[in-house]
Amino acid sequence: MIKKEADWIQELPPNQYTIEDYDGGEARWCPGCGDFAVLSAVKRICRDNQIPPEKMVAVSGIGCSSRFPHYMNTYGFHGLHGRALPVACGIKARRPDLDIWVATGDGDCCSIGAGHWIHAIRYNMNITVMLFDNNVYGLTKNQSSPTSPQGLVTSTHPSGTWLPPLNPTLATLGFTNVSFVAQTVDWNPPHLYATLNAAYQHKGLSFVRIMQRCPTFTPNLFDPIINDPTRLILLTHENGIEVEPAVEKKFKNKVVHDPSDMTGARDLSTLEGKLAIGLLFHDPNTVIYDEFTNHGLDMDAGDKLKAVREEIARFAI
Amino acid sequence: MSGTDGSSVATPAGKSSGGANGAVVKSEQIVEIVSDSGEGAQKAGQTFGTISAKMGNGVWTVEIIPAEIKPPARSKAGASGIRVRIASDNVTNMGDEADLVVAFNEQVLYGRIEQHAYKKGTVVLLENKWAASPMAEVQKQYTEAVKEFKRLGLDVREMPLEEKCLEFMPDPRLGKNMFVLGMLCSIYGRDLQKAADEIAVVFKKKGEKVIELNRSLLQAGFDYGRTQLSDLSVEIPPRKEIPPQVVMNGNQALALGIMASGMDVVAMYPITPATSVSHHLAGTFHRAGGILHQAEDEIAAIGFAVGASYAGKTACTITSGPGLALKTEFLSLAVMAEIPLVTIIVQRGGPSTGLPTKVEQGELLTAVFGATGDNPKIVMAAATIEECFHFVIVARKLAEEFRMPVLLLSDANLATGVQPFPRPEPQAEWLASPFDQSPWQEGVRAYDWDHKTGMSTRPIPGQVGGEYVLTGLAHTEESKVAYEPEANQFGCTMRSRKLASFQSTLRTPVINGEPEGDLLVIGWGSTLGAIDEAVANLQADGRKVSSLHLRFLSPLEPGLSEIFARFNHVMTVEINYSDPADDPLVTVENRRRAQLARLIRSRTLCDVDCWSNVHGQPLHPRDIYDEIIGRLDSTNGGEVK
């Protein structure tokens, strides 16, 4: 009898995590905020990859989007404005066993934290970076961001933002040792999921720019693209990000793009009035800083003491 | 020491007696080698110091550093080189005026005279090639200088240093430093074999040929000294029984302390005079299981260290004043979120870029207070090179135990000073214990503050059931963002209470001298040796002066008010800025006092005076002595009103 049962009752592995296992505090974003979509995509990825909650650290800076770690039931680090990346790198340096996810806003990453952004790309540590790009400062209420489109009316530029926007994707593609750059949008959950999941699988720093709607300050900013599906271009390739055929079918505009093609990636990141989503660039053979920082992790006390003694002996008289 | 035109030398003092082989026996000697930069003076001096330490003498060496990297040759401002103080006893500071100086040109000597480095009778061994310079201007400068030096009472001996080296090499500029080393070895009766051995160590990377050449130069210098300078012979008997010693500078001691403390990560951004700590770690730290991360800036460096520490790995960041300014936001986060972290600050002259290579104790108040909001953190200062080593170990333990940042102050004086000290024997208990990965105890919160002490244990990522989100926002014991006003009050109270708990474990500081008297001198950091020496001389003169040296600045060591009450006057001696009390616009109320004085006044409500300057130089015992005598002999002995 018992044996028979075993044939038809599927036995759950001991650590079968469900979505609820990743539920942190109740998210306090504005209704309609694009951040909710990212949060649920990440929770699904955690479940689908069975990431033990104690082995994940969500690291962020300051901003609406940087509240992200509070809404996950994993370890989290909600630190300083602009400084998520150095913290994430420091954690990863000596804890290769931890999965590090970084949530950072366009002000957080591309303005106050821009120096760290350049260098984190170059360190290329094994972490997943999500840039929540709502083109505006949300938390501090509607100031211009470096990614605000020229002319956007904000609290600091009431007659329209003066300067042309910084393009984080193009910039990242220009940083030395870049290894994974993708774009996606908050309003296409399957693509968001597929992109972040591919980013998570990548070994090295994966940089994902997520076009994120801010219902309070930039509610209509992405309307031209949302309302005209031909303006949203899906990047496809056998080495790209795979989406389900049903999802792929919905795209009116598709471009086959080999993610090893840097020139193509740069062109696709600068389309006028259009947005290319998917994997822009991927180089699996870059230098990974973790390989240097993971040195000596399991050295025991005896070996350490021996080395210290020898070093001291060099100064003996 | 005082002069009207800056070109003065002091009247000599010191003990001596007759010794063997015609050598005069002295308890100590101060020797300088000054030159244009890049002439190897420091290498010769360091080697001379090491040989002397190996022979059992107490030693202190301090580099003479010009402000610019490449100052013009033959200029006063370009004076570069080294001072070596050797004694029969332990040496704790660079002392007052030198007894002997080797100068590679007369202009750099002018520079040192302006800094009151010499006294009447100081022997000057001066390169004489300038007398025959093809440039008439140089000839003239040289001749005039020699006349002037003699007028000042210096015992000038002109000598053909480079010419003597020409026998061995075509460009004697590169070799004369070892010739000089040989000369000094003969004058001070140094063991020539030890010197030859040391040359092998110094030039190891350059190969056997170079070692041989330098040994020949050493021998030539030694012979020259023996035949031409025998009247200068001095014997400095070694110390008696001493435990096994090591000899190094303060930054090397910090680097070794970091290794011995079991530190896992050091993250830094280069800045003088802190950088060389990382140089010492770069080739060796991995052998003790640690990593050195050169970050893109000081903020990233501390962020990296904070991240590593959050993840359960012991971490440290190293910087100087300008870098500390950049790190303050992260320091507040470490306070707020209770992340253990060691921050080492090797101070230099400020404000701003200030005097990058010079000594100052100007970061005390920034270390104690500089950060957002209320910032209880532990601040300690090493007073000796030996303490540079041991205090890193203490700092790491305190950071972990009290779950807070610990700032360890050193300075340019300790960083470049070289001194022997008892050889440390590394202990297993000095190392950090492995990070905990056992399941987190159910029901214990992320900040489960003990209400009496403020202490709590932290969950480390990887611990099942310990998941929490660290935040720099005001938070509850569960690390949830706090929306109640009381929560912030409570969190601040708990974090502050940790300092009080820690202070209750500290001992009352030891008084050097009688527990009561006319004046108590208080110092902190690298001034210990100079203050002690000045105070010892005052006590020998029958003055009722004692001193006290603080190692913990936050919290302050306990019992200070009671100690102060037993002295008529209390003053600090520091190397940072204070308004002179007699400045026309300065009043008792608006006077900006030296940093420790301000700190102690606010903590003890005692009328603590101060004496300080920002000349960028280590303090001379003589200057401290003179200042105190002046005060004791003035009518009120205390603050000039």
Ligand SMILES: Cc1ncc(C[n+]2csc(CCOP(=O)(O)OP(=O)(O)O)c2C)c(N)n1
């Ligand atoms: C050092 C510092 N400077 C400024 C701020 C104020 N501040 C907080 S979030 C923010 C910008 C937020 O914009 P963004 O990073 O784009 O994130 P969003 O809120 O839009 O998600 C600013 C300026 C701060 N917290 N710290």
